[in-house]
Amino acid sequence: MTTNSASARYEGLGKAGKGSITTRSGVLSDQPYGFGTRFEGQPGTNPEELIAAAHAACFTMATSFALAAAxxxxxxxxxxxxxxxEKDGDGFAVTRSALTLNASIPGIAPEDFARIADEAKANCPISKLLNCEVTLEKSLEG
Structure with missing residues (x-):
């Protein structure tokens, strides 16, 4: 088992509030987030961006290990x-995580690549965590 942690602090309430996110590793240290970074394109991060980064990293690593095992x-x-x-009733919901994979794998058959990528999408821990539609577009160079 492995565990990781992060913390968030929010000062002020609602749209006027400002937050910061810090990860245990220190990769993120007091990174700003709030209404402006989430909905208005202001500098900083937001929860959905962090989910996208986590999903891209997890899926890519799962695909890499599956390719090596093959x-x-x-x-x-x-x-x-x-x-x-997206808006969901009085709140919001993450409705989709769309992965797009571009790969270059010497000597792999396209059907093997497609199968391995699809299995990695279904089985990476972040895909399993998400309660939304997960899609995958894939392309193989060469």
């Missing part, structure tokens, strides 16, 4: 993830 020794995986936040 006997592939080299390649490059580039993943983009877009998380969608």
């Amino acid at each position: 006997g592939h020794a080299d390649g490059t995986l580039d993943t983009q993830c877009t998380v969608t936040l």
Whole structure:
């Protein structure tokens, strides 16, 4: 078992409030977030951006390990993830996490690549965590 942690602080309430996020590792240290960074494009981060980063990283690592287990020794995986936040009743909900994978894996058959990527999407821990539609577009170079 492995555990990780992060903390958030919010000073003030509602739209006027300002928050900051810090991770145990220190990669994020007092990074600003709030209404402006979430909905108005102001500098800083927001929860959906962090989910997108986590999902892209998790899926890409899962795909890498699955490719290695299938006997592939080299390649490059580039993943983009877009998380969608939509109005849901009186609040909001994350409704979709869209993964786009561009890969270069020497010697892999396209159908093997597609199967491995689809399995990684279904089985990476962040995909399993999310309670929303998870999609995957994939392309193989070469």
